[in-house]
Structure formats: C-alpha cells, structure tokens
Amino acid sequence: MTSLHAEVVVRRAAFTLDVTFAAHPGEIVAILGPNGAGKSTLLAVLAGHLVPSYGVVRVGERTLTAVRDDRVETAVRPERRSVGLLGQDPLVFPHLSARENVAFGPRAAGVPAAQARRAADEWLAAVGLGGLTDRRPDALSGGQRQRVALARALAAEPTVLLLDEPFAQLDVRTAAELRDVVRDQVRRTRTATVLVTHDVLDAVTLADRVVVLHDGQVVEQGRPFDVLTDPVHPFTAALAGVNLVVGRLLVQPDGTTALEGPDGVLVPCGAHEPGGRAQVTFPPGAVVVGDGWPARVLDLEPGTTGVRVRTSGDVLVDLPPAQAAALALHAGAELRLSVPAEHVRVRPLA
Numbered sequence: 545m546t547s548l549h550a551e552v553v554v555r556r557a558a559f560t561l562d563v564t565f566a567a568h569p570g571e572i573v574a575i576l577g578p579n580g581a582g583k584s585t586l587l588a589v590l591a592g593h594l595v596p597s598y599g600v601v602r603v604g605e606r607t608l609t610a611v612r613d614d615r616v617e618t619a620v621r622p623e624r625r626s627v628g629l630l631g632q633d634p635l636v637f638p639h640l641s642a643r644e645n646v647a648f649g650p651r652a653a654g655v656p657a658a659q660a661r662r663a664a665d666e667w668l669a670a671v672g673l674g675g676l677t678d679r680r681p682d683a684l685s686g687g688q689r690q691r692v693a694l695a696r697a698l699a700a701e702p703t704v705l706l707l708d709e710p711f712a713q714l715d716v717r718t719a720a721e722l723r724d725v726v727r728d729q730v731r732r733t734r735t736a737t738v739l740v741t742h743d744v745l746d747a748v749t750l751a752d753r754v755v756v757l758h759d760g761q762v763v764e765q766g767r768p769f770d771v772l773t774d775p776v777h778p779f780t781a782a783l784a785g786v787n788l789v790v791g792r793l794l795v796q797p798d799g800t801t802a803l804e805g806p807d808g809v810l811v812p813c814g815a816h817e818p819g820g821r822a823q824v825t826f827p828p829g830a831v832v833v834g835d836g837w838p839a840r841v842l843d844l845e846p847g848t849t850g851v852r853v854r855t856s857g858d859v860l861v862d863l864p865p866a867q868a869a870a871l872a873l874h875a876g877a878e879l880r881l882s883v884p885a886e887h888v889r890v891r892p893l894a
C-alpha cells in the first residue's frame with residue numbers, strides 16, 4: 545500500500561491555497577477549516593478536477609499531478625487516479641440494487657459478473673449491510689445509503705480515499721456508526737485517507753492527524769489531542785472550546801507576570817519573561833467567578849454540563865447550573881473573573 549504526498553498551490557484573484565501534507569497507508573488525515581479556507585479546492589486538486597497553479601500530487605511512485613514553472617507536466621484524469629470519493633450525498637445509482645451499485649465499478653473494469661457480485665456481497669457485509677444486498681437506494685436509510693456508497697468507493701480498491709463531510713447529513717447515532725465503519729475499513733484496507741470536515745467530532749474520533757487550514761494556509765497540524773489541547777490559532781481554539789486571549793506580558797505588583805488582554809482580561813503567566821506579546825489558552829471550565837478582572841456577561845447558553853457564559857474580552861466561562869443560579873446571571877451582569885495559573889498555557893508571540 546502507498547502513501548499520498550501533496551504539495552498544492554492554487555492562486556486565485558483574492559485567494560491563495562498553499563498546502564503540503566502526506567497521508568500514509570491506513571492513516572486518516574483530517575483537513576479542518578472555516579468556510580472559504582480552501583478545503584474543497586484542495587480536494588478538487590487531489591481528485592483531479594482542478595489543475596493547480598503549482599504542485600505535485602503523488603501516490604507512492606505514481607505522479608497524478610505535476611505542474612512546475614507554469615507547465616502542466618502530468619494531470620491524470622479523475623477516473624484514472626485510483627482515488628475514491630465519499631461526499632455528503634451518497635453517490636449511488638437509484639435504479640440499481642445495493643449489490644449492483646457496488647459491483648458496478650469492478651464490472652466496468654472488466655471483472656466477470658459472478659465474481660463482481662461476490663466481491664460486492666463481501667464489501668456490503670464488511671460495511672454492515674450483509675442482509676440488504678437486494679435493496680434499492682430508495683428502500684434504504686440515509687446511513688445505509690452512505691454505507692453502500694462507501695462499499696462502492698472501496699470496491700474499486702482506491703489507493704487514496706477522499707471523504708468530504710460524509711457524516712454531515714446523518715443523525716448523531718448513524719454518524720457515529722458510520723465513523724466506526726469508515727475507521728475499520730480504512731485500517732483494514734490500509735487506504736491513505738483525507739477527510740475534509742467542519743466537525744470537531746470527526747477529528748476527535750477518526751483522525752490520526754489534523755491539518756488546520758485558514759485562508760488557504762496551514763495554520764497548525766499535528767495529532768488531534770495535541771492540536772486541540774494546545775491550539776495556536778483562534779479558529780482551532782474555538783473548535784476545541786478553549787479560550788484564546790492575545791495580549792502583553794506585564795509584571796504585576798507581586799512580581800509575577802500576567803497577560804493583559806482586551807477589556808481588562810488579566811491572565812497569570814507565572815514566571816514568563818515580561819515585555820513581549822503572547823497568547824494564552826485556558827479552558828472555560830477553569831475560570832473562577834469571584835475575584836479578578838472585571839467582566840460583563842454578554843450572553844448565556846446551555847453548555848454540555850451546565851451554563852456557558854460569554855463575557856467581555858471574549859472569554860467563555862462554564863459554570864455548574866446551581867452556581868449560575870446562585871449568581872443570578874443575566875446579560876449585562878458584572879462579574880469578577882480569574883483563572884488559576886496551572887490551567888494556563890502561554891505561547892510568546894514574535
């Protein structure tokens with residue numbers, strides 16, 4: 545099995561995509577980013593639907609795309625790239641049964657009918673649809689149709705699998721089940737997989753590595769745990785549900801250093817060298833209401849374990865419901881906030 549290596553530059557009037565990454569056999573690399581970050585553009589290049597301004601896409605020793613010095617050296621057509629695609633809408637033929645859908649690719653590649661049908665049944669069993677091989681797509685649920693589409697994509701034995709928000713239209717439970725199927729099949733077939741998503745749950749549950757794109761650039765990458773516990777970019781911090789404040793490191797009256805952020809936010813930074821700019825991250829659950837910097841409640845919303853309070857300075861505070869009730873919180877309420885130094889990560893900025 546083979547790895548995917550991609551070095552892609554796409555230049556448009558007001559946008560440049562510039563990404564380099566690799567996906568190894570059986571590895572799932574999640575590409576995360578807000579709207580307009582360039583995720584679809586990257587997928588289009590990998591799938592062969594778009595020729596980049598510059599770049600190389602290689603799968604093992606095979607070059608699928610090569611554009612150098614404004615010259616297209618190689619541009620293998622989409623259907624010849626051995627790249628499978630699973631998108632939001634299942635790519636299935638409505639008039640064919642699940643089995644015929646999955647057998648379609650192998651048949652088109654010249655596999656004899658009986659053999660292609662047997663292979664289709666095996667793929668459908670592998671994705672958990674063993675008993676439904678004769679059903680047409682309209683007699684299947686959305687999740688089952690996605691399983692057929694996954695089996696179809698994998699039956700062609702692609703060297704690279706591209707997943708474009710494949711769980712976005714499924715309910716929470718069905719999405720969780722399909723994530724399990726995708727993970728098992730990617731591992732079993734050792735297919736290098738690229739997953740484009742907005743959903744942090746995809747990164748947490750599926751990805752071996754995440755690449756965060758913002759405005760066409762890679763702003764951070766690494767193991768999901770590392771990226772989500774110590775995010776560098778505001779987009780990733782928001783995704784991870786972590787506060788990120790940028791400010792100046794200044795000496796406090798007691799001799800310690802604190803970061804002074806917008807709206808009077810004051811975050812302890814222990815013995816960090818004062819003088820420069822830095823960004824700090826800390827979880828909303830670590831913020832203590834009582835003493836500390838003066839803050840105003842902007843709004844309140846239900847959190848996963850209590851109440852999430854958005855305050856001035858863009859600091860989120862998670863409180864148990866009883867505490868929120870005791871404080872009689874409402875938009876406009878004045879609070880004092882602090883965060884213990886042991887919950888704060890400090891990153892000096894240039």
Ligand SMILES: Nc1ncnc2c1ncn2[C@@H]1O[C@H](COP(=O)(O)OP(=O)(O)OP(=O)(O)O)[C@@H](O)[C@H]1O
Nearest residue numbers: 556558559577578579580581582583584585586742
């Ligand atoms: N065909 C096109 N021609 C010109 N500009 C385009 C074209 N397609 C996309 N863009 C621009 O390129 C940038 C990247 O778009 P892209 O669709 O790749 O982002 P994305 O991360 O997939 O966003 P989303 O999450 O909304 O799908 C955006 O600024 C977009 O407006």
